[in-house]
Amino acid sequence: MKIKQISVFLENKKGRLYEALTAIAKEGVNIRALTIADTSDFGILRMIVNNPELAKKALEEAGFTTKITSVIAVGVKDQPGGLAEVLKILYEGDINVEYLYAFVEKSGEEAIVVLRTDNLDKTVNLLQQAGVKLFSSTDIESL
Amino acid sequence: MYWNKDMETLSKEKLRELQLERLKRIVRYAYERVPYYRKNFDAIGLKPEDIKTLEDIRYIPFTSKADLREVYPFGMFAVPMSEIMEIHSSSGTTGKPVVMGYTKADLEVWKEVMARSLVMMGVTKEDIIQIAYGYGLFTGGLGFHYGALAVGATIVPASAGNTRRQIELMQDFGTTVLCCTPSYALYLAEYAQDEMGIDPSSLKLKAGSFGAEMWTEEMRKEIEKRFGLKAYNVYGLTEIIGPGVAHECQLQKGLHLQEDHFYPEIIDPETGEVLPEGQKGELVLTTLTKEGVPMLRFRTRDITAFIPGECACGRTFIRIERITGRSDDMIKVRGVMLFPYQIEKAILEVQGVEPHYQIILTRPHHLDEIEVQVEVSKEVFSDEVKSLEALRKKLEKRIEEAVGIRVKVTLVEPKSLPRSEGKAKRVIDKRGLN
Numbered sequence: 204m205k206i207k208q209i210s211v212f213l214e215n216k217k218g219r220l221y222e223a224l225t226a227i228a229k230e231g232v233n234i235r236a237l238t239i240a241d242t243s244d245f246g247i248l249r250m251i252v253n254n255p256e257l258a259k260k261a262l263e264e265a266g267f268t269t270k271i272t273s274v275i276a277v278g279v280k281d282q283p284g285g286l287a288e289v290l291k292i293l294y295e296g297d298i299n300v301e302y303l304y305a306f307v308e309k310s311g312e313e314a315i316v317v318l319r320t321d322n323l324d325k326t327v328n329l330l331q332q333a334g335v336k337l338f339s340s341t342d343i344e345s346l
Numbered sequence: 347m348y349w350n351k352d353m354e355t356l357s358k359e360k361l362r363e364l365q366l367e368r369l370k371r372i373v374r375y376a377y378e379r380v381p382y383y384r385k386n387f388d389a390i391g392l393k394p395e396d397i398k399t400l401e402d403i404r405y406i407p408f409t410s411k412a413d414l415r416e417v418y419p420f421g422m423f424a425v426p427m428s429e430i431m432e433i434h435s436s437s438g439t440t441g442k443p444v445v446m447g448y449t450k451a452d453l454e455v456w457k458e459v460m461a462r463s464l465v466m467m468g469v470t471k472e473d474i475i476q477i478a479y480g481y482g483l484f485t486g487g488l489g490f491h492y493g494a495l496a497v498g499a500t501i502v503p504a505s506a507g508n509t510r511r512q513i514e515l516m517q518d519f520g521t522t523v524l525c526c527t528p529s530y531a532l533y534l535a536e537y538a539q540d541e542m543g544i545d546p547s548s549l550k551l552k553a554g555s556f557g558a559e560m561w562t563e564e565m566r567k568e569i570e571k572r573f574g575l576k577a578y579n580v581y582g583l584t585e586i587i588g589p590g591v592a593h594e595c596q597l598q599k600g601l602h603l604q605e606d607h608f609y610p611e612i613i614d615p616e617t618g619e620v621l622p623e624g625q626k627g628e629l630v631l632t633t634l635t636k637e638g639v640p641m642l643r644f645r646t647r648d649i650t651a652f653i654p655g656e657c658a659c660g661r662t663f664i665r666i667e668r669i670t671g672r673s674d675d676m677i678k679v680r681g682v683m684l685f686p687y688q689i690e691k692a693i694l695e696v697q698g699v700e701p702h703y704q705i706i707l708t709r710p711h712h713l714d715e716i717e718v719q720v721e722v723s724k725e726v727f728s729d730e731v732k733s734l735e736a737l738r739k740k741l742e743k744r745i746e747e748a749v750g751i752r753v754k755v756t757l758v759e760p761k762s763l764p765r766s767e768g769k770a771k772r773v774i775d776k777r778g779l780n
């Protein structure tokens with residue numbers, strides 16, 4: 204139940220984010236979730252899109268360095284403490300979260316959170332055992 | 347084994363005496379016969395008789411390749427054309443070529459220094475020597491040819507190119523000595539193996555003299571392994587005489603420079619100051635005996651250093667290190683000399699892929715700063731900030747180890763660095779020094 208995320212290397216230079224987003228918009232790719240991690244010199248743009256392969260192709264043609272990585276999309280109750288419940292499971296399972304960010308849209312009453320941990324397979328198992336909803340690639344495409 | 351034992355093992359004092367006597371003579375000769383030198387001397391009020399010691403050579407203005415181009419074709423000639431027996435020319439990739447004329451005596455000197463070079467690497471009259479340097483205006487082919495004639499070895503004047511035939515000749519004739527550029531030697535080995543199914547180490551080659559381009563110790567090891575021969579460094583340039591200015595002896599610890607005919611200095615390429623022995627800098631050469639086109643303090647642009655101490659082979663002539671760079675490529679940061687290729691090699695070691703990079707020099711607070719921008723390729727890109735940061739730190743550390751000063755590494759997007767004619771402009775100097 205892992206989904207694909209596309210990561211893009213960005214220089215901290217005016218207009219580069221805009222250019223990256225334009226490149227994929229031209230191909231009709233929809234962004235479901237997005238975040239930027241940055242340092243003083245460079246940043247990494249991470250996105251969940253409806254068509255990662257097409258996005259990768261468009262970005263590379265525009266001269267960007269990209270990478271497709273696996274992450275998990277978790278359904279979190281849209282109420283106080285919703286996310287904390289999920290993190291508690293991971294903490295007790297001795298799993299480190301590398302990063303997380305949220306989807307723009309909700310799925311019914313649930314918010315969708317993207318998770319990357321130091322052990323994705325174990326994370327999937329633990330969350331499924333705890334009855335947490337995980338989204339598949341097909342789920343994401345049909346959102 | 348020496349070609350000219352008396353000269354090659356001459357004591358230092360005797361050698362200095364001989365050099366001084368020859369220097370005084372060539373300076374007067376050049377001043378009297380070549381308007382270019384006369385003009386330069388007169389401009390600073392220098393007279394030939396002001397040169398009283400070898401150290402006084404530093405008062406003489408430098409001669410550059412550009413100076414030689416300006417007087418194309420025969421402006422530097424010191425004798426009438428009837429005295430010139432042969433003409434050579436260095437190819438002009440930029441601007442006009444440089445033309446050199448050799449008198450009968452010059453050709454004798456060339457033959458002498460090339461014979462010494464070949465004997466230095468163990469060539470005898472029993473050897474079959476294949477000369478795969480180009481014959482023609484380029485000095486490589488004929489220089490080796492004259493030396494081999496003197497030694498009495500059997501010459502195979504193959505000239506450059508026609509790789510299959512080169513290998514056939516080596517195999518059928520039993521060539522024992524190969525002379526060509528080091529990159530061509532490697533190509534020959536590869537071609538023999540891959541295209542002809544011939545193991546290059548099965549050939550009879552025992553030694554090779556390689557030069558006319560920059561090469562490394564790693565290449566030497568590779569050539570030696572492939573062919574099962576001993577690979578020697580040869581150094582020379584058309585402006586001075588051609589190959590034969592310096593050559594390695596069988597100890598392979600630097601190139602003996604033929605000091606009775608060529609007077610070497612190593613200078614700081616920026617200031618023109620003569621550097622102390624052992625320090626790396628630009629090689630400057632003065633021809634002590636050349637009649638056709640005497641060269642006073644010619645700036646070779648080649649970076650090397652004198653190797654202090656005596657060589658176990660018994661030759662007293664000073665040794666130079668293999669050429670490690672061109673002064674045009676040199677960057678001086680906080681007094682430290684460095685070359686883009688050192689940085690390139692360091693990045694390659696860390697990344698494992700051919701790097702695209704640019705070096706940016708600034709002087710924000712009266713102190714030089716050096717920044718190396720490295721393009722993040724697909725191969726090294728990681729989704730995580732901490733691994734990119736680790737990569738950046740590793741690059742900084744490895745480059746610092748390679749060049750000896752701290753640098754700042756910045757990761758940049760691919761193709762964000764300018765590329766001109768396939769080769770990127772590697773160094774941007776924003777220090778405003780010029």
Ligand SMILES: [Zn+2]
Nearest residue numbers: 595657659661
């Ligand atoms: Zn020696």
